[in-house]
Amino acid sequence: EAGVTQSPTHLIKTRGQQATLRCSPISGHTSVYWYQQALGLGLQFLLWYDEGEERNRGNFPPRFSGRQFPNYSSELNVNALELEDSALYLCASSVGQGPTDTQYFGPGTRLTVL
């Protein structure tokens, strides 16, 4: 069974540009989560989507947005990029939205903002 996949692996942008990151969950998983892992700061929760709806949002500005498509894949958009947005962006999926559902992580997209 294929795991969570993310694209691209690496993304280099300049300040002020927009970035789009993509995630495909494990087959059968309906929930998708996005996390930011900046150097030395651990994993910060960004967004949670389930059944096409945004269910919860972390403490990030509105320029971080996303969506979930009917096939449960998801997209994270970051507008007006700032230098501090440079980080590893991790997507995770779970089979449902229950608190005991395990999250499985993808390999991440390394975003560098110059």
Add this chain to the structure above:
Amino acid sequence: GQQVMQIPQYQHVQEGEDFTTYCNSSTTLSNIQWYKQRPGGHPVFLIQLVKSGEVKKQKRLTFQFGEAKKNSSLHITATQTTDVGTYFCAGNYGGSQGNLIFGKGTKLSVKP
């Protein structure tokens, strides 16, 4: 907001020594999950603890959930170089929240 505190931030051990990392929450958790992230890799699920006082073992790894469901620990006996990585605890507060609150992780290095 809800926070999960994890200590220590770094731990350097000699191969064969034991290692423990601790997580604490100020409020009761629905469950706690543990992940391992190898250098250059992504977090990989290790285990989930749900019940008060629960103890689970995976070979040399022992996971505990406190009686009040506010703290947890991961203990590795006789570390090996393959144990190198960052260990994260992640708390879930239940309800419809869904998302996990991650601790900052403990980075383990093992000297052969």
